[in-house]
Amino acid sequence: MALVPMLDLRPSPANDIPHAPANIExxxxxxxxxxxxxxxxxxxxxxxxxxxxxxxxxxRLYGAIQAHVRRGHLAEPILxxxxxxxxxxxxxxxxxxxxxxxxxxxxxxxxAPDYARVIYxxxxxxxxxxxGGEIAAAAQAGDPDLSGREQIEAAxxxxxxxAETGAASSGFMSFSDSLAGAVNMAAEAYSxxxxxxxxxxxxxxLDKMLGGLHPSDLIILAARPSMGKTSLGANxxxxxxxxxxxxxxxxxxxxxxxxxxxxxxxxxxxxxxxxMRLLAEVTRIPSDLIRKGEIKASEFGEIxxxxxxxxxxxxxxxxxxxxxxxxxxxxxxxxxxxxxxxxVVVDYLQLVTGGEGRVENRVQEVSQITQGLKSxxxxxxxxxxxxxxxxxxxxxxxxxxPQLSDLRESGSIEQDADVVMFIYREAYYLGRVEPxxxxxxxxxWTEKLDQIRNVAEIIIGKQRxxxxxxxxxHYDENITKFSDLARESRFEPH
Numbered sequence: 001m002a003l004v005p006m007l008d009l010r011p012s013p014a015n016d017i018p019h020a021p022a023n024i025e026x027x028x029x030x031x032x033x034x035x036x037x038x039x040x041x042x043x044x045x046x047x048x049x050x051x052x053x054x055x056x057x058x059x060r061l062y063g064a065i066q067a068h069v070r071r072g073h074l075a076e077p078i079l080x081x082x083x084x085x086x087x088x089x090x091x092x093x094x095x096x097x098x099x100x101x102x103x104x105x106x107x108x109x110x111x112a113p114d115y116a117r118v119i120y121x122x123x124x125x126x127x128x129x130x131x132g133g134e135i136a137a138a139a140q141a142g143d144p145d146l147s148g149r150e151q152i153e154a155a156x157x158x159x160x161x162x163a164e165t166g167a168a169s170s171g172f173m174s175f176s177d178s179l180a181g182a183v184n185m186a187a188e189a190y191s192x193x194x195x196x197x198x199x200x201x202x203x204x205x206l207d208k209m210l211g212g213l214h215p216s217d218l219i220i221l222a223a224r225p226s227m228g229k230t231s232l233g234a235n236x237x238x239x240x241x242x243x244x245x246x247x248x249x250x251x252x253x254x255x256x257x258x259x260x261x262x263x264x265x266x267x268x269x270x271x272x273x274x275x276m277r278l279l280a281e282v283t284r285i286p287s288d289l290i291r292k293g294e295i296k297a298s299e300f301g302e303i304x305x306x307x308x309x310x311x312x313x314x315x316x317x318x319x320x321x322x323x324x325x326x327x328x329x330x331x332x333x334x335x336x337x338x339x340x341x342x343x344v345v346v347d348y349l350q351l352v353t354g355g356e357g358r359v360e361n362r363v364q365e366v367s368q369i370t371q372g373l374k375s376x377x378x379x380x381x382x383x384x385x386x387x388x389x390x391x392x393x394x395x396x397x398x399x400x401x402p403q404l405s406d407l408r409e410s411g412s413i414e415q416d417a418d419v420v421m422f423i424y425r426e427a428y429y430l431g432r433v434e435p436x437x438x439x440x441x442x443x444x445w446t447e448k449l450d451q452i453r454n455v456a457e458i459i460i461g462k463q464r465x466x467x468x469x470x471x472x473x474h475y476d477e478n479i480t481k482f483s484d485l486a487r488e489s490r491f492e493p494h
Contacts, residue, residue: 021125022054023118030115031058032106034065035076040109041069048116052123057089131158153326160333199260199343199383202239204484205471206458213383218374218416222388222407223423229387230347231480237262237345238278241315260342261314263335265328267351271317277480282306286478324353325372336380348387367412374416400429404461420462427452
C-alpha cells in the first residue's frame with residue numbers, strides 16, 4: 001500500500017484554515033522511525049506533543065508511542081493495533097497495514113529530530129494563522145466589553161503561550177502526563193537531599209517554613225505602613241538576583257540553576273530610591289545618610305565599589321505608577337521572552353489598577369487584580385510576591401499582630417493567594433508609648449525596647465501546601481535589611 005498525503009481523506013480540526021501548512025509525509029516518516037526503533041524517541045525534543053500533528057490520528061498514535069516508551073514498554077505495530085481497534089480513523093486509514101507500511105518506509109533514525117522540527121514548526125504556523133484570524137475578527141466585530149488595548153493584551157497572551165509552550169492554550173492534560181510532572185518535581189527535590197524545593201528567599205528561617213518560593217504561587221506579604229514590607233520585598237528580590245547562575249539549555253537558551261532573574265514593579269517608590277536602599281544594604285551605610293550626602297570620602301568609595309559589584313545582578317525595576325494588571329502582565333511576559341524570569345515582586349497590590357473596563361467597586365477591582373496575578377503566576381510558572389496594605393482595624397486591638405481579616409478588600413486576596421504572610425514589629429508600637437522620663441516605668445520600657453528593637457515577626461497566616469506559624473527575623477532599621485535572627489529557637493509553629 002502506498003503512503004499518500006491525507007489532507008483530503010477526512011475532516012481535520014486544522015482544516016478550517018485555508019491552505020493550512022502541514023507535511024503529512026514528515027509525520028508518517030517520524031512515526032515510522034519511532035515504530036521501527038523506539039530508541040529514536042530519546043533524540044526528540046520534549047517540545048513536540050501529540051497536538052502538534054496535523055492528522056489527528058497521527059497525534060493519537062504519537063501519544064501512544066510516547067506513553068509506551070516512557071513506561072519502558074515496546075511500541076510496535078502489532079501491540080499498538082490492539083489499542084486502536086475501536087478507533088474509526090485507524091480502520092479508515094488501513095489498520096495494521098497502515099502502521100506496517102510506515103515501518104517499511106521508515107527513514108534512518110538519525111533523521112528523526114529533523115522531521116520532528118518540521119512538524120513542530122508547521123504546528124506553530126497553523127496556530128499563528130488561527131490566532132491572527134481571531135485577532136482580526138475580534139477587532140472587526142468591535143466587542144463593546146473589550147477595549148482595543150485589552151484586545152492587544154489578550155492577543156499578546158496567546159502569542160506568549162504559543163512561543164513558550166508551542167500551544168496557544170494548554171487545554172486538558174492526561175493524568176499520566178500530570179504524574180510524570182509530579183515525579184520530576186519529586187526527583188528534583190530528592191536530588192537536593194533535603195534542600196529547598198522552591199526559590200530561596202535568602203532568609204534561611206523563612207525558607208525552612210515555606211520550602212522556598214514555588215513556581216505558580218501567589219504570595220501575599222502584608223503589613224501596616226512602616227513595618228518594612230517594601231524592605232522585605234526588596235531584600236528577597238535582591239537576594240534572588242545576586243545569586244543568579246545559569247547553564248546552557250538544550251534549546252540554546254539559559255536554564256537557571258541558582259537564584260534567578262527578578263522583575264520588581266515598584267508602584268510607590270522610584271527605581272533610584274529602591275536602588276539606594278539596596279546600596280545601603282550592601283554597604284551597611286544608612287540610606288538617609290547617603291541621600292543627604294552626609295558620608296565620608298571612603299564611604300562614597302564603598303558605595304561606588306558596591307554599585308559596580310552588584311550592577312550586573314538581573315534585577316529589573318519598573319517604577320510605573322498606577323500600572324494596570326494587563327500592562328504588568330504584558331511587561332512580565334516580554335521580560336521572560338527576552339531575558340528570562342524567575343520571580344516577580346509587586347509593591348504594592350492596592351496601587352495596581354484593574355484596567356480600562358468599568359468596575360462597580362474597589363473590592364471587585366482588587367478581586368480582578370488578584371485573579372490576574374494568580375493567572376500570571378501560573379502562565380509564567382514563576383512565584384509572584386505581591387505586597388499589600390493592611391486596614392486600620394489592626395490599630396484598634398490590644399494585640400496588634402495582623403490576622404487574615406485585616407487585609408483590605410480581604411476576601412479575594414485571601415482566596416486567590418497560596419501563601420499569606422504578615423510583618424509585625426512590636427518595637428514599632430512600643431516605641432510610640434514612651435513613659436515619662438526618669439521613672440521606673442521608663443526604665444522598664446527602655447529595657448524591653450532594647451530586647452525587641454531589632455526583632456521582626458513574619459506571621460504565616462495561610463499556606464496552601466504547608467504549615468502556618470511565625471518566623472522571627474532580625475531587622476536593621478538603619479539599612480532596612482531583614483536577616484536571620486541569631487538564636488537557637490526561631491520558629492513558633494501553630
